[in-house]
Amino acid sequence: MKVHYECLSCIVSQSQKVAELSTSDVEERKRAMIKAARFMGKHFNHNAIPAVVGSEVFLTLYEHLGNNDPFREYKVKSNLLAKALAEDLRNRLDLDLKSALKLSIAGNVIDFAVGYNPEKIEEDIIRMLDEKLHIDESEALFERLGNSKVLLYLTDNCGEIYFDRLFLEKIKTEFPELEIYIAAKEGPIINDATVEDLLKAGFQEIGTVISTGSRIVGVPPSGLSSEFLEVFRKADIIIAKGQGNFETLSEFKDGRVFYLLKAKCPPIARELGVPRGAMLCVKP
Amino acid sequence: MKVHYECLSCIVSQSQKVAELSTSDVEERKRAMIKAARFMGKHFNHNAIPAVVGSEVFLTLYEHLGNNDPFREYKVKSNLLAKALAEDLRNRLDLDLKSALKLSIAGNVIDFAVGYNPEKIEEDIIRMLDEKLHIDESEALFERLGNSKVLLYLTDNCGEIYFDRLFLEKIKTEFPELEIYIAAKEGPIINDATVEDLLKAGFQEIGTVISTGSRIVGVPPSGLSSEFLEVFRKADIIIAKGQGNFETLSEFKDGRVFYLLKAKCPPIARELGVPRGAMLCVKP
Numbered sequence: 001m002k003v004h005y006e007c008l009s010c011i012v013s014q015s016q017k018v019a020e021l022s023t024s025d026v027e028e029r030k031r032a033m034i035k036a037a038r039f040m041g042k043h044f045n046h047n048a049i050p051a052v053v054g055s056e057v058f059l060t061l062y063e064h065l066g067n068n069d070p071f072r073e074y075k076v077k078s079n080l081l082a083k084a085l086a087e088d089l090r091n092r093l094d095l096d097l098k099s100a101l102k103l104s105i106a107g108n109v110i111d112f113a114v115g116y117n118p119e120k121i122e123e124d125i126i127r128m129l130d131e132k133l134h135i136d137e138s139e140a141l142f143e144r145l146g147n148s149k150v151l152l153y154l155t156d157n158c159g160e161i162y163f164d165r166l167f168l169e170k171i172k173t174e175f176p177e178l179e180i181y182i183a184a185k186e187g188p189i190i191n192d193a194t195v196e197d198l199l200k201a202g203f204q205e206i207g208t209v210i211s212t213g214s215r216i217v218g219v220p221p222s223g224l225s226s227e228f229l230e231v232f233r234k235a236d237i238i239i240a241k242g243q244g245n246f247e248t249l250s251e252f253k254d255g256r257v258f259y260l261l262k263a264k265c266p267p268i269a270r271e272l273g274v275p276r277g278a279m280l281c282v283k284p
Numbered sequence: 285m286k287v288h289y290e291c292l293s294c295i296v297s298q299s300q301k302v303a304e305l306s307t308s309d310v311e312e313r314k315r316a317m318i319k320a321a322r323f324m325g326k327h328f329n330h331n332a333i334p335a336v337v338g339s340e341v342f343l344t345l346y347e348h349l350g351n352n353d354p355f356r357e358y359k360v361k362s363n364l365l366a367k368a369l370a371e372d373l374r375n376r377l378d379l380d381l382k383s384a385l386k387l388s389i390a391g392n393v394i395d396f397a398v399g400y401n402p403e404k405i406e407e408d409i410i411r412m413l414d415e416k417l418h419i420d421e422s423e424a425l426f427e428r429l430g431n432s433k434v435l436l437y438l439t440d441n442c443g444e445i446y447f448d449r450l451f452l453e454k455i456k457t458e459f460p461e462l463e464i465y466i467a468a469k470e471g472p473i474i475n476d477a478t479v480e481d482l483l484k485a486g487f488q489e490i491g492t493v494i495s496t497g498s499r500i501v502g503v504p505p506s507g508l509s510s511e512f513l514e515v516f517r518k519a520d521i522i523i524a525k526g527q528g529n530f531e532t533l534s535e536f537k538d539g540r541v542f543y544l545l546k547a548k549c550p551p552i553a554r555e556l557g558v559p560r561g562a563m564l565c566v567k568p
Contacts, residue, residue, distance in 0.1 A: 009300050019289060034328055037325050041325015045318060
């Protein structure tokens, strides 16, 4: 997916968030935003991919501001709350494969770190399980899982990964022969999960945890590790969570990919031809 | 005032609004936003003045999008509603000079075109008359008006001008010897009042209506007409409404200027050392 017209203001607002989280010095923040303006002036082009140009400007600011992980606290909070919620839901609900899939999409929706009542979040999640997916190719996904040898699961955000874990546990139980790879980012970028986050969440008990080799959100067209590329090539099915993975992979029209996401912003909704806010299990 | 760190995202968001108001074609909007990114990359520098760099990028987009006045409808709506409200308030309230001054600040606060209940707006305005100004140099302003020969009144937005009119009527009654000039923009720029708007509102009955000679918001460092500069030089007192006039004039620390505004955004509040939302009658 190429940038849409709304992507500039979104990336600039997120850059401001990076500056605010990294320093309380308003002059430092101003220097960072001037840097962000220059970067966007050069790289916000017709063919730019939003997740890529966004990640690049954020990493430029990380370096400029001397903060390698401005969202650290936010991510720790998200992981803590999501972990507790996922464990509670695992005990409370009798999850089947389909509801575990929906739970993993719900995990993509929730902002765990906003600090509102965990019970309220749990209610929201359970309500989402009753919602219909706007596009629902889950039957094709499950069928393909049954016919596949190698699954590559591309994670998205911290917090959300604990819901991915529930889904992957179900997949492992239903398809015990499947070779499972779970990928995350090489290092911190906004609130995306890193390999370290996956290992802390125990994903190595389910499959092989790998890095994309990159800190760019999604699966960018360059900078991927050869280890990741090898797994990417041999996978029979790829489950890609969230907008960043969609933005980067949708370029390739790869029939092995199933996207699980909520269309949170107008560009993604427009690109997919769905209403904003729609929950989707969709393949190209 | 130089740009603060938040100005980039604000100007980019307003640029997006310009694109949205000018065309429904998302590809056209995208080309406009790429243009905006390039412009900001070049001109969002340490010493840029927010009102100036903002106006410049908007005018670039107006030209690119072939729309000379994207806010036309918004401004017509604002003027219509504010005119009716101001007439009602003139009849209903027994205004003195001070409350007329506060009313003109209230006019700077209200978004007349949002379309909520006019009665509700009127209530809000009357409530604002009871609010204390956070910085109140109105006594010095009135004293100076008494000692002055020439007043230059710099207007800000459409809608608001009908409240400026009430204030200027009071000034004219109290200081009948005063030579009054009322200035507006040379042509359309966002929702700022133009000379045409002032003439429609009958300001020529109060004083001499003049143009700054420029479409840049405020009183920019270049591009002013010689007619405006002559009046600017000879004025003994200058009343400057709103943030744009403050941003451009505060550079000069001109003791003749009184700013009437609400500190709507964090940069203005920070620059003036007041809480966000404060209503002010302040001189340098």
